[in-house]
Amino acid sequence: MRLNADMASSKWARQAAKLYGRLYKVSIKQRVRLAFMLMIVLAIAAVGFSSYAIAARELQKNAFATRQEAVNKTAQILDEKLYQISNAVRSIMFSDAYKQMMTDVRSNRIADYYIHLSELQYVFSQVGYNEPLIDGILIATPIGDFYPISHRRSQTQSFYESNLYYDIKNLTGGMWIAGHSDKFFSGNDRAISFVTRGMADDDSDTNVFIVVNVNESGLIATLNRHAADGGDPYFIADANGEEVMRTDWSAAHGLRRDEPFLRLASGGQGSFFYDFDKSEYLVNYSRSSVEPDWLLYGVQEKSELLSQMKGVQRTTLAYMGIFLLLAWLLSSRLTGLLLLPLFKLQRLMREVEDNRLDVRFASRSADEIAQVGHQFNRMLDEINRLIRDVRDSESSKRKAEMRALTSQMEPHFLYNTLNTIYCKSVLGENEDVNEMIMALSQMFQLGLSGGKDWNTLEDELSHVRQYCSIQQKCYEGLFEYEASCSDETLMGCPLPKILLQPIVENSIQHGFKDRSSGGRIRIKADREDGLLHLTIEDNGSGFDAEKVKQGMQLSRNAKKGYALVNIRERLRLFYGDDARMALSNAADGGARTDLWIPIGRTEGEGDERE
Template identity: 40%
Template sequence: MNRIFRKMSLKRRLWVSFVLLTVVCISATGTYVSVFFSQSMKSQAAKTSQDTLNKTAQVFDERLRNIVVSISTLMMGEPFQHAMRDVQARNAEDYYNRLSQLQTPFAQLMLGEQSVESVLIHTPIGEFYPTENRRSTGTPFADTAIARVIADTREPWNTLWVRGHKDELFARGKPVVSLVIKPLFDLQLPGVYVVVNIREDHLLELIRAHLQEGSLRQLMIDRGGRGVFSSIPNRTDTDSRLDDDIGDSERGHFEYADDLGESYLVNYAGLGMNPDWVLIGYQSKKQLLAPVAQMRWTILTIMGACILLALILSSMLSELLLKPLFKLRNLMLKVERNRLDVRFESPFEDEISQVGHKFNRMMEQIGELIEEVKTSEQEKRHSEIKALQAQIDPHFLYNTLNTIYWKSEMDERQTVSEMIVALSLLFRLGLNNGKEITTLRQELDHVEQYLKLQTRCYPDLFRYEIRCDDESLLDVPVLKIVLQPLAENSILHGFQELDRPGRIVIEVAAEGGMLMLNVIDNGNGMDAERLERLLSGADAGHSSSYALSNVRARLALYYGHRGAMKLESVPGVRTSVKLMIPCER
């Protein structure tokens, strides 16, 4: 084949080469576009579906959490506590009095939570429930599905969720999902349960309200494969591989094929209030990729037209490419226009080809040198930013852990819990999955967690406030960990030996295409001479200016001349550090 090709005339070789090159390029391009478009659609659909599912799960969790909080409020009230004391004392004489006292908390609960169908407090001395709901006299509590679930639950529990069933406790008998809570009381009271029946239709409407137009469908199941709502039938054992794909993970997506061969894209998200419940979203892969099939036929039509056009035009175009010297000359002209990716191609070994090969080698060496310079500069820039970030002072961790220890010794469990959560969020937001850029929302959340911890460590030292009137700015990308060093500088140096309560205000605004981040405190401040030394970098090694010089250097490294820091100070009155960075949405 090679010998035949070499014996062809230059014009014929160019003609054959042009046709083959056209066919290969168009075929490769069409195949790549088709595959890429298909994968892109699946990826985008999975992301969109996951976002929708996460939002629905969040709203669903919030509704359940509100119900739990309302029930907890009821249980902390005096009427409930009095009733529990009667239960503890086995005193049934005041039953009707306690029942009457509980009607107001019951009414407040059901008025505040419209999705609550009914409430019942089961005790050994009698049942307490809103008198406006008629109790089913023929169904004792021990014979209900709720009692069977309680009896079958072997692990210790305080809150128990019962999947959808008919309300057996009250006469209306609507489909409900039940919440069973053990009472909040000084002692554990056996046989006492607070049962809250939540209307199933309200929960289903909550799920449907967040569905957008499209093929996505949602349902709620438990990790055993059973439908949470009574309207969802239990799945069969043939779908056990769906449970295997979900497992114990909180959220994710995968492809799934049913017994009929129908493929689906499945997303899932676990609930925080009940980890055993999983919200599933699924959509038909065939319907989702229907535009891809139409696009493939369009690509095939275009490919055929292009190949036919190539056969017609190849003879005329070959006349223009008869002289390889012209080709090499044209390549050199392109190089003069900074097109460094051009290469000379020829299967021959004549003088022009040798010159062309030398030309290719030269261009490869130039490209390698350019890439080495680019890589070297990028690594240097990245290393400088990493080094500067590593210098951010984390010494407050000792005081934080010490405060957590002493507050735990004093049995301040709520405060300890809040401080641990704030410390965890602080480090998670600071790490940011190793990325240099975060969003303004996360940056404000990061500095808020830091200030929250410092107010716990120094309760009377200062107060803080974060202002952002334009919520659209919260998604603007910013360099991470630029506000926390400034707030730390205010606490360590601004409030030192201050004879009045300190105050830190963080303001966010946009002006002239720039994002303005302003950290203001009423601390000791600094004089004009020292302020000038800070701006010039003369005091960069001093501890009092360390945070300011650090942030200023990082802004210069990442944003160049577009980023800036402006400092203003009236000693003893007001100090302001304003960061100005490009507002790139």
């Protein structure tokens, strides 16, 4: 045996020596070609398989995260619906018809039963209109049952003889009942019920109970709007494994009382894999915050969830094959051009000597010359980066200051506007409050402007119009407002946002503080010497223009009167010396503010000019 092993070892040694002998007889070009191919094969294989592994891991991670997010969102929808339905019960107890009925219940007076039944119909219809998922309402009292007359009450089932009564009578709050056949109304439709004890004004315990039936199929349809491909992958089960809602999917896969399945769900939310019908599924779950005993489950087959990975696998293999074929076809020529990278690097260095810093070295090889070339590229990148850093430093500082000034102005007008709405609300003028809130909403849309720092002149005028509408509601008859533009083409001119409103606010808050009526604000826009000329004037008490200018120069951080300082600084940052602001008294004694702004200038153009 040992002799045979020695003979085999000797044979392999001779074969290796013979192979090395043939390798040395091959030309240097062929040896480089073989080495090049070996390197390319290993590199492409490593990159391809690692790319596939990374892509597969990321796809799986994103798919799992997306699925969990969908389940969490559906759980939020479930909680929102449950919360809205419990609020509907509270709205019933707050109604006058309910309170009058409770007065007769406490005194055990049954003579006005039909009167209360009739008066509660409007309350029932309003609740059903506000929450369409509510399928039936029953108020069980010692003097009789109250329910929508559009529903036919089953005479065979009394609430006080039902299981619901024995479950709720010792509880202080409400409780949710899983899906069941409705015994209180004819038809035996499946419903999910919310049962609570009816409260009186004196908060005393009563023997009155309210049952709200929620349409089970309607609630399922609401939840499954987020289901993939319009399927039915969601179901709800309690801690005992009982179905809260019966769905086709849960019934078909036998999920009831599946103890191993139920043990895998713990905590508020999570996910795990589980086998149904010999197929592996991803199961995501999220616990209801309204009814903590309920868990919302979402299931999806793993192969379907990760179907994109097969496409990534095919694409990776295809690219690997293509690049290997190209490497074989080009390897012969590349070996003949081995020294060309060195000459190319030398030529690039001469170009750098002539201050051409945009040149770069490129090579398909990975030898020492290529490494030197890559170092050369990194050196040029670092030089260019340092140049860009120096060039962009001041521009970045300027942009940051612009945004800081804009954000300083936005809460300023928001706080004042909310104060005016609050005053109106306290006075009980709800119709005016509604109009003011709509105007404020439109102000937000125009003021936020999608996160941009710019608005058109048309949007700025609309922004001021909404603001004046709010102030006119708060100070009725105090002032009138008008705006005009001599050239319609100026309406599309870009301006820094929230530029006019603070000036108008100064006119109202300070110019008209001693007035009760007769105020007037005028805004004019025209073209002057190639600039957009904006004039804002009022007939208020006016001001000492020189004193205001001196105050603006003293401090940019004053707590009062910083609106004009803010506008002046933003104009300076956006336009430099090309824009200006002038303060004066109007001819009739009021205040006047003039702004001259370059037409069509935006922040990007300002940066380019800088």
